[in-house]
Each structure stands twice: as structure tokens, then as C-alpha cells.
Amino acid sequence: MTERPNGHRPTLEDVARRAGVSKSTVSRVINGEPKVRAAVADRVRQAVAALGYVPNQAARSLVTRRSNAVAVVVTEPQNRLFVDPYFDCHLRGIRQELVRRGAQPVLLFIEDPDDYPRVGTFLGGGHVDGALLFSLRTDDPLPAMVAHMDLPAVFGGRPAGGSGHRGRGYASVDADNRGGAREAVRHLVSLGRRRIGTITGPLDQTSAADRLDGYRDVLLDAPAELVAEGDFTLRGGADAMAALLDRCPDLDAVFVASDLMASGALRVLRERGRRVPEDVAVVGFDDLVAIAEATEPPLTTVRQDIEDMGRLMARLLFERASDEPASRDGRPAPSSVVTPTRLVVRASA
Amino acid sequence: MTERPNGHRPTLEDVARRAGVSKSTVSRVINGEPKVRAAVADRVRQAVAALGYVPNQAARSLVTRRSNAVAVVVTEPQNRLFVDPYFDCHLRGIRQELVRRGAQPVLLFIEDPDDYPRVGTFLGGGHVDGALLFSLRTDDPLPAMVAHMDLPAVFGGRPAGGSGHRGRGYASVDADNRGGAREAVRHLVSLGRRRIGTITGPLDQTSAADRLDGYRDVLLDAPAELVAEGDFTLRGGADAMAALLDRCPDLDAVFVASDLMASGALRVLRERGRRVPEDVAVVGFDDLVAIAEATEPPLTTVRQDIEDMGRLMARLLFERASDEPASRDGRPAPSSVVTPTRLVVRASA
Missing domain, CATH: 3.40.50.2300 (Response regulator)
Incomplete structure (x- = not known):
């Protein structure tokens, strides 16, 4: 339990005394400065916790003019x-x-x-x-x-x-949203796919607009029916996939602008009896490993190091x-x- | 896009002028006070957004001495x-x-x-x-x-x-953690269960300790082997369930101190071929509907309105x-x- 030596609000001195170190060492630990040995820093932190010490912010702000x-x-x-x-x-x-x-x-x-x-x-x-x-x-x-x-x-x-x-x-x-999208779509083209759709994010977001631009860089003449707008959610991806399949039953690939939407799209493709990748190849975006490695089949996707x-x-x-x-x-x-x-x-x- | 009338930092006056309302109306909307008609408040908010207006916090703090x-x-x-x-x-x-x-x-x-x-x-x-x-x-x-x-x-x-x-x-x-736990365990007793175990949360947390106390209020003589400590995670619930079954294969009921742990426990019971509730009855705690209605079978649990x-x-x-x-x-x-x-x-x- 917390101990307070004299019932007063604990001071920097109290912490230093309890940890058996100098006041400046306590200061350094509290301000997150390096160059304090780990064992010493641990002793200081234990003393801070045991005493319920709170650094005096007003005093610090006068010096640093910062809130940290x-x-x-x-x-x-x-x-x-x-x-x-x-x-x-x-x-x-x-x-x-x-x-x-x-x-x-x-x-x-x-x-x-x-x-x-x-x-x-x-x-x-x-x-x-x-x-x-x-x-x-x-x-x-x-x-x-x-x-x-x-x-x-x-x-x-x-x-x-x-x-x-x-x-x-x-x-x-x-x-590099646009470059990543280009690479994804070029990959689908290199696999021999000819009817490549895309599921976008909300197009009032720059990342979604940039990824669509990348798709269009490669497929200059892609008709509007091959583009379905999603909302970066799993359900949004599923709904957009269903809409694409209704409009273009001969679709043989889809570039999906996020992994979460791609996992929704995969679910719909499975429900409609389309094999992935044999009937429809799918590429996502993000490389969120928890999603991309767990989907059935595992997801080919564009990695960004988030x-x-x-x-x-x-x-x-x-x-x-x-x-x-x-x-x-x-x-x-x-x-x-x-x-x-x-x-x-x-x-x- | 954002418009700034004269290139200066937009003022309360600018917002009032653009919205066609008084300065005090703008103030009331910004301070979240009631008694402004919804349509008027909307106009003010649109003007705030269009101008990129930021209220002057320093001035407000002098009056209210508060950060809000x-x-x-x-x-x-x-x-x-x-x-x-x-x-x-x-x-x-x-x-x-x-x-x-x-x-x-x-x-x-x-x-x-x-x-x-x-x-x-x-x-x-x-x-x-x-x-x-x-x-x-x-x-x-x-x-x-x-x-x-x-x-x-x-x-x-x-x-x-x-x-x-x-x-x-x-x-x-x-x-009322203790009272809720008592009700859960009494329910299991009323179903005729005789070997009732419990999976607790981490016992350095008061909610976990209180729920265990409630269990013991009803089962005064429960042996220690019927109590397994979990950590309020799904995996912790699964591990604790496995340990209970190893120690007490004749267990016929378990009170689990959270719904998330209970869903882990149900998974282990299923893997071990125990039918729920026929072989082992399970009661959770929380009533997180997203969990409790989705488990197989749906979870009897203690509701707290979180x-x-x-x-x-x-x-x-x-x-x-x-x-x-x-x-x-x-x-x-x-x-x-x-x-x-x-x-x-x-x-x-």
C-alpha cells in the first residue's frame, strides 16, 4: 500500500531519500531522460509508486514552457x-x-x-x-x-x-497509395486477368482516391461498372463485392482497397460459389497480418508499414x-x- | 474548402456574420449550451467548419478557470x-x-x-x-x-x-459484484449442480475478488481445487477451464467471472466433448450482448449495465x-x- 512519511504531499526529496539516489537522478528518471542505469531507474520508479509522488507541473512548465x-x-x-x-x-x-x-x-x-x-x-x-x-x-x-x-x-x-x-x-x-495500387493491378494483369474490378474506400478520403487513381493508371479504359465504392469496413467490402458480381458476372479479379474490405469480399465470393483465385483473383491493401494470414485463402495484398x-x-x-x-x-x-x-x-x- | 475572409485568424464575429446570428448565439452553440434551435445550431457549426474557427481558449479560461x-x-x-x-x-x-x-x-x-x-x-x-x-x-x-x-x-x-x-x-x-456472483451460484445450485467450480479474474483486482467472495458466500465449503484464476481474457478463460477439468473431471457447473473468459471456457468444454448445459452448466458475468448471444449455446450471465x-x-x-x-x-x-x-x-x- 502507499506510504506517506509525514502525511504531507510527497516531494522530490522524499522520492530521492527512499530510492537512495540524488534529486537530479530522480528528475532524470521522471523526465524520461536516458543515461540512468536500469536498476537505479527501477528503484526510483518503485519509490514514486510507493509514495504516490506527483511531479509539480507548474514548476516544470515555468522552466520548459511545455506540457510534455x-x-x-x-x-x-x-x-x-x-x-x-x-x-x-x-x-x-x-x-x-x-x-x-x-x-x-x-x-x-x-x-x-x-x-x-x-x-x-x-x-x-x-x-x-x-x-x-x-x-x-x-x-x-x-x-x-x-x-x-x-x-x-x-x-x-x-x-x-x-x-x-x-x-x-x-x-x-x-x-505511396497510388504506387501500391498500381503494383497490385499490374500483378493481376500479369496473371492474365482481363476483367479486373476494384472496391474503393470512401472517395472523399485521399487514401481511397489515390488508390483508385493507381488502378486507373494501369487500366486506362476500365468502365465505371467495374468500380464499386466501399467504406473501409468488412460489411462495406461484402456489399460492394455483391454489387460488382451483379453488374459484372464475368469479373475475374478484384483489387480491394483495404484488407478488412477484402475479407468481406472473400466471404461473398465463397457464398456465390466463386473459387479464389481460380475464378476470381483478389488483392487487398494494408497487409494487416492478423487479417491477411487468416483469410481463406490467405490474402495477397499491398504492404504499408503502419x-x-x-x-x-x-x-x-x-x-x-x-x-x-x-x-x-x-x-x-x-x-x-x-x-x-x-x-x-x-x-x- | 475552407474560406478565410481577410486572411486573418477567423473570429467569433466572422462566424456570427457568416451564420447570420448574434455573437452570443455562436457562443452558446460552441459551449454546448442547450436552448438553441437545431437548424440555427447547424448553421453555426457549418460556419465554424467553413472558416476553420477555433475558440480562444485563453480568454475563456480567464473567465471560467476551467479547461472544459x-x-x-x-x-x-x-x-x-x-x-x-x-x-x-x-x-x-x-x-x-x-x-x-x-x-x-x-x-x-x-x-x-x-x-x-x-x-x-x-x-x-x-x-x-x-x-x-x-x-x-x-x-x-x-x-x-x-x-x-x-x-x-x-x-x-x-x-x-x-x-x-x-x-x-x-x-x-x-x-454489485458480490451480489451478482451469489445470484449466479445460487442459480447453479437450484439446477441441482453439486460440483460447482469458478474461474476468477486476476485476484489483485477488487471486482475479481468480490465475485469470488460471492461464490464463497454460497459454497462455504468449496475446496480450493474448484477455484482457478484467470485474467479476464478469452485465452485465460480457456486455460483455466482446462485446468479445472484436469483437476476435477466430475465438475458439473462453473461460474466464470467474465463473458469473454466464459466464451474461452465454452470452447474448451466443446473440445473435451462435454455438453453444455447437460454435462457442465456455465454462467458468465457482464452480459456483453455481442458475446453472450453469440456463444454456442447462448450464455446465461450476470448483467451489469456497463x-x-x-x-x-x-x-x-x-x-x-x-x-x-x-x-x-x-x-x-x-x-x-x-x-x-x-x-x-x-x-x-
Whole structure:
């Protein structure tokens, strides 16, 4: 149980005394600085826990003018997080890198248009040193909101508005969606497929639009009936697959813009008695191993390293928050990073 | 796309002009106050989004001295959230009630002992007006940390240390775990079962310990071999079921302390050729409908209204933060609420 020596709020001194180390060592451990031996750091942490010690934030802020917290803003219904391993993966990478640098991740959800001004107020209120955002829809006010704040920000995925906003500008980390889609469709062509459809994500999201562009780069003359819009959910993938089969019974391949949608599409193909890959070859996108290795047959898909993209977002944010070179007008230049994708061939195509 | 009339950071006036309403109407919508017609509120929100307007937090804080944000602290690995619908349900209730009152939920995870001081620093730094916490392990430093801060706090589940901490004290919302477990075991006894085992949660958590106490209230002389400790995961439930069957092949019933563990236990019973409920009757705990109605056979279980408990936590927090009557020493008294449970009979017992 927790012990308090004299009943007062425990101090840094109390922690140092109990752990048998100097106050500056306690400070270093608490601020997540390296160069403390693991055994010593453990003793300090045990003392912190036993005493219920809480560092004095007001005192720290005067020195650093920082909250040591970073907002992670997710524009999805909270329950999407619970069914889509994509987010789990992304957040794991982000969290790893933030915590490694001693920053507290603070998760905010936008589920509803009403949430924007409230989230904006929090972001602009000095409670966080920066923000990592996922804002992918064409009409999303987040890029403009963040551009008006003096807050370092990095977007996961390319925001729809480009980087033309006034203000601080922003960075983004995106996968090579278009290139990955091209590789997927070229693979289907190389297998001799002639009626290749695609199931897209919601086309007001840049990742979905970019993947469709990649499909069209290869199949310049693909008729509109071969394109069905999904919503990045399993059920959406199933519904779009059913629609494609109704419209084009002679379909012999489909490029599906996410693994979760692809697993829904595989279910429908099985129900309709189509063999995969013999009758219809299927390629997904993401390479979420928990899905892609579990489908029947295992899914050929385009790999993007989602966890690494999360880590990269956090790293970019710290660069922007610290000594990034300023651009001509004295503001840091927006910077965007596009990470490579590659085809992982399993059994479905 | 976002429009900015003169290139400056958009103001409350800009929003009012664009929406064709008064500044005070804009204020009311942004602060989540009721009494604005839905059509008018929609116009304001559209103007906010189109302009990328961000309310001026510094100005608001001077008036209210509040951040209008509430921390939700979850002491679980983030990926637990993605496999256990319990948390989804709890967070949904919390979020609903916070948002209804215009407060921004801010989600913090504690996955590692290193996280405590960092989370404590954030909680104590004036960034949130209160905290909702899930802290259930005996050696958890959170109750003591929060007790040292001038921060209203409500715990989900009864903290292990009781309410004896100095400082502000805290409230908690807990289900009647012991009473629910008693009802479950009495039900098994009433079915004529004679060798009734139990699979518990981790016994350093109060909810797990309370449910085991309820089991023992009814079966005073149950031998230790009938008790197997699980960890509230599906695999933990399966492993504990296998251990029980190895030790007590004549087992004819089992009370499992969570639905997720019960679904793992049912899988093992099926693999071992035991019919449910004919050979072994099974009762779970939680009534997570997504699980309990999907198991084969559907699960008889103890219902706790998890979403409502989330709402209740948020309501209690607002009461404590506002005009709760003070106790004798000038501090608000800790208050704890225990919500009722009830048995839902399906096919497994």
C-alpha cells in the first residue's frame, strides 16, 4: 500500500531519500531522460509508486514552457477503433515513439461535427505541445483549424486541401497509395486477368482516391461498372463485392482497397460459389497480418508499414517542435513524407 | 474548402456574420449550451467548419478557470481495448455524458509502470477539470496520486485501498459484484449442480475478488481445487477451464467471472466433448450482448449495465466538481455508488 512519511504531499526529496539516489537522478528518471542505469531507474520508479509522488507541473512548465503532452486526434467513431486493427497498429507506433521521448500521448476522438470546436479549443489551449491528426476527408476543417494555431502538427495521410493554408503549415506522413495500387493491378494483369474490378474506400478520403487513381493508371479504359465504392469496413467490402458480381458476372479479379474490405469480399465470393483465385483473383491493401494470414485463402495484398508510419509521425512532430530550419517567410516549411509500399503475394492472387 | 475572409485568424464575429446570428448565439452553440434551435445550431457549426474557427481558449479560461476537458485514464494495455467490448461499452457511456455537458474527453493509457509519473504530471498540470479512472489493482498508485491533487476524480470500480486517503478523497461507481456472483451460484445450485467450480479474474483486482467472495458466500465449503484464476481474457478463460477439468473431471457447473473468459471456457468444454448445459452448466458475468448471444449455446450471465455505469461516473464527477456539500473538514466526502446486477438466463445454465 502507499506510504506517506509525514502525511504531507510527497516531494522530490522524499522520492530521492527512499530510492537512495540524488534529486537530479530522480528528475532524470521522471523526465524520461536516458543515461540512468536500469536498476537505479527501477528503484526510483518503485519509490514514486510507493509514495504516490506527483511531479509539480507548474514548476516544470515555468522552466520548459511545455506540457510534455501530445494530442492524437482520431476522426473516426470510437467503436471503429475496436473492430479495425489498422488503428491499433498506427496508435502503437505513435505511442512507442512519444513515450520513448518522454511525451504523454493524449487521445481525442472526433465522432460528430459538434466535436470540432471543442477539440479545437483544447488543442489551442496550451494543454499539448503538438498534435498528430488523421484528417482525410475533403471537407474536414481540421487542417485549417490547426493552421491557425501556433501548434506543431503532423497529419497521418495526406490532407485533402494540400499544404496551401496560411499559418504554420503542417507535415504529413502518407503511404505511396497510388504506387501500391498500381503494383497490385499490374500483378493481376500479369496473371492474365482481363476483367479486373476494384472496391474503393470512401472517395472523399485521399487514401481511397489515390488508390483508385493507381488502378486507373494501369487500366486506362476500365468502365465505371467495374468500380464499386466501399467504406473501409468488412460489411462495406461484402456489399460492394455483391454489387460488382451483379453488374459484372464475368469479373475475374478484384483489387480491394483495404484488407478488412477484402475479407468481406472473400466471404461473398465463397457464398456465390466463386473459387479464389481460380475464378476470381483478389488483392487487398494494408497487409494487416492478423487479417491477411487468416483469410481463406490467405490474402495477397499491398504492404504499408503502419506501425512505422506512426513512429515517423511522432518523429516528424518533434523535429518541427524543435530546431527545424525555417522557410523564407520565417515559418517552418510544410514537409510531407511518402513511405514505400510493396506487394506481398500469398494465395488469393 | 475552407474560406478565410481577410486572411486573418477567423473570429467569433466572422462566424456570427457568416451564420447570420448574434455573437452570443455562436457562443452558446460552441459551449454546448442547450436552448438553441437545431437548424440555427447547424448553421453555426457549418460556419465554424467553413472558416476553420477555433475558440480562444485563453480568454475563456480567464473567465471560467476551467479547461472544459476531463481525463479518462485506462490502466490497461491499449490493445486490450481492441479485443474486449467491455471497454468500448464503458467509454461510450462516459463519452456520451461528458459531451452532453460540453466537456472534452481526453483518453490516457497506462500500460507500463513508467507511465504513472508522466500521467500524474499531466493530471496535475491544470489541463483537465477532473479525471475518470479505472484503477483496480491492489498496488496501484493512482488513488494516492489523485488524492494528493486538487482534482475531482471518480473511479470505475472500487479502488483496493478503500477511501482512507488524505486529500480530496474520491468517488467510485461499482457494480454489485458480490451480489451478482451469489445470484449466479445460487442459480447453479437450484439446477441441482453439486460440483460447482469458478474461474476468477486476476485476484489483485477488487471486482475479481468480490465475485469470488460471492461464490464463497454460497459454497462455504468449496475446496480450493474448484477455484482457478484467470485474467479476464478469452485465452485465460480457456486455460483455466482446462485446468479445472484436469483437476476435477466430475465438475458439473462453473461460474466464470467474465463473458469473454466464459466464451474461452465454452470452447474448451466443446473440445473435451462435454455438453453444455447437460454435462457442465456455465454462467458468465457482464452480459456483453455481442458475446453472450453469440456463444454456442447462448450464455446465461450476470448483467451489469456497463454503459450506464460510464454515464454515472461522468455525472458524479460533475457533482463533485460543482456544488457538492462539503464534509466536516471542509472537503467533499468520498461517495461510492454500487449499481445493481441481475441474472439473465439463456441456454448455458
